[in-house]
Amino acid sequence: MIILNKYSACTSIIIGKKASTDGSIMIGRNEDCKSSWPKHFVVHSAKKFKKENVFKSNDNDFKISLPLTRYKYSATPEWTTKYGLFEENGFNEYGVAMSATESAYSNSQVLGYDPLVKDGIGEEAMVTVVLPYVKTARDGVKRLGNIVSKYGTCESNGVLFADKAEAWYMETGSGHHWVAKKIPDDSYAVISNQLSIENIDFNDKENYLYSENIYDFINKNNLQTSEDDQFNFRNIFGIRDVDDTKYNNPRVWYGQKMFNPKIKQGPKEHNMPFVRKAEKLLSIDDAQRFLSSHFEGTKYDPVGDGEENDKKMFRPVSLAKTQEAHVLQIQPKLPTSIGCVQWIAMGVAAESTFVPFYQGIDDTPEQYKKGEINYDPNSAYWIFKLAGVLVDAHYKYFISDLEDLQKEMKILIRQNMIKIEHQYKNKNNAWLTEKNNKLAEKILQEYQKFAYRIISKSTDFSPLNYKQNLDL
Template sequence: MTEPNYSACTSMLVGKNATVDGSTLIGRNEDAKAAWPKRFVVHEHQVATDRVVFQSTANGFQLELPAEAAKYTATPEWTDSEGLFEEEGINEHGVAMSATESTYANDSVLGCDPLVKDGIGEEAMVTVVLPYVKSAREGVKRLGEIVSTKGASETNGILFSDAQEVWYFEIGSGHQWVAQRIPDDCYAVIANQMAIEKVDFNDQVNFQWSQGLEQFVTNNHLNPDRHGFNFRHIFGTRTQMDTYYNTPRVWYGQKMVNPEIEQEPTSQDLPFLRKSSRLLSATDVQMLLSSHYQGTEFDPVGTGSEFDKHRFRPISFAKTQESHVLQLQADLPVEIGGIHWLSMGVGAESTFVPFFAGISETPSAYQYPVGHDYDPQSAYWNFKLVGILADAHYHRFIDQVNDVQAELRQGYRQIINQTQSQVATSNDLVALANQASNQAAKLALSRFQALATQLITDSADLSPLNYHQDLNL
């Protein structure tokens, strides 16, 4: 088997009883290229009068779409030449979706059910699913029907949530898939491996699966276990790349939430589901997505040996294009109870800005760029610039970056508290969402622009061509 070209994401899902405020949380890093700008847009509710057919610019995948499409947020690429890659969003019905967590199936499975060249792939999933579902469970069902009938061009993991339920969906081969509801008191961290373990085919409340999945596995003699049906064991891989590229990220994510549990970073048997030792917030998920093995010898900017510092692939790294946490709170209207937290660029050096789900538009800076190269009008490049400047003198500048991040988190909390306190008296939640989201975005951009100015100024005397004269000579 030829090892795939790994350049992929890290995800976290949290059930409502595992959070401090009863929210559901799903989050993911979109990792692909170090300089590949993203935009942030709102697609308004639409009712088409003519037949609507989606056709992928990536692989030719086609699908006829329903006439009515709900409003939803999304983060498409700067170009659609390789596909839309809308990646994540929240729709007007309070459904959140994040696609995808790239995973890898073993040769035996793919030999029996190959991937479909023009089947659905990552770049199309949000676009053809999120506008057409009214619950997380419906999202699983719709995507499952597409994979079963049209086939999949990739094996992927997809995150769904609403204010009550969180689901994780895994494509195991060209047409086979399974989805599991995350228990309300649990969380999961996934890093480019098949993650779902035991599947209970007698429990249709907490599991969904492709028709004939059990028979497919039985007929093709694919189950390596003597007992049970472990999706990860049957469909996944256990390669050396898993050991060093994938499992350490799951290990560190679980270590952050459950530091009392002793595990090895290279273990191939880390559990899919965990109960956290404390209640989690959106900030906790953001911190995980921004992490790079801090406090361990594996931190690439830490004090470990050169071998250890580069032994494992970190969660937050240079190829992160954007990170997001999608938060849904049941005791508030969707317009304000849903928050699309969005960090452009590398999470460790950027900031997660809160955008309320009710917004009808995004700031102009987030709708740039129209090209690939650096553009000071682009939100993506404003946040990316600070990371590039900090990287040049990391240990000298990172504290300044961290201070601004902390300041902004406090500012966002004030904006959120003020906004949610106005819900009962507001007669226009969309206007309220727009005003608060623009306030948060303006605050973030202004602080990062000021930070970039300071870092440039402070860098002026740090050239390797500098010369310090001994005045005693």
């Protein structure tokens, strides 16, 4: 029996340390689900359990016993636990970064032999049962892989891991089988709701990890698609259909167009490579720019000047259904507390601002822990969301105002980060928490002021306006 799930529809990016301008490793993703579905941002303190530490999912009947020691970690859970936690992304106290998940789809032939498991682990549980219990990115892949192999998974997904040494991308392709690839240090990858990992080298344990019996599973069930014995995970486990040409492929195309503009390929092409070397070194701004993109500079931009059919042809990277976007940046030359930065843009990335939060903070601003399904003026999610909604109502008139604000916030953030990182040497995490949260609160205040100005400007757009003709 094939179990069908309601998937979120995210977009991811991974950048290796030799591919970045400052030696950073970066993993990032847009968490897309509903246009109005608030997220929170929290820090869970380390904890030692005296008896049992059991996780029980609210989404299905997945249940697992966890280690008695839980490391400190950050996360962005949903506003409600009714459908599960969906903690989605964060750092733990060892500087391990995790983002879960990039929803994907497996073909019916593979699922016929190894169906998805109704009560297996899913997206909503992955960060919660993995991130607080691992010390390296590789350990994260192995822990999640062992859980999938033992308990099964209810979904096909991609999961991002990183630490100061390396970045990994892991994919679950059926009920119990998975693979993972270490992203080359000099390369990047962009992913969009497809199984993307290509050839697996079973003799290279340094750069590939995989479920124990996957090779035998392929051969036993005659699933191999290549005559030269190459194991191409994308081809064997994935799907390729017309929906990909409208929904998934164009996002990969645009990301690769941004970072490799000289390469000739079209937005509908199926076989774009999973990993590429960019034409220039990439910065944190490049990662955020990709997650905020909507085909700017092409006829496919939904808020551009193209023909209506073209503007509606492809699904953009940044869209109204984004709940939050994040980039987890690891700067190996800095102490973990300030070298690991969780950049979070609440709401639609294109209309929000990526706010930095250092791994060493012990708490988050109160506004980031608030927000339910109805608008709350004291919620960070809703403060950023309100600005976007107000701009959307008269987009061409107000987008330049929003872009000016975003530029001002980037400058403000950089100036504050330079001061914080310079002064942190002789300070503790309580000091870091105070300084970081003050910066975050300042950005929220500026967005609130912006909303007030746009409300005032919008009053003149009422359809009940009347301009008298003095010639009558």
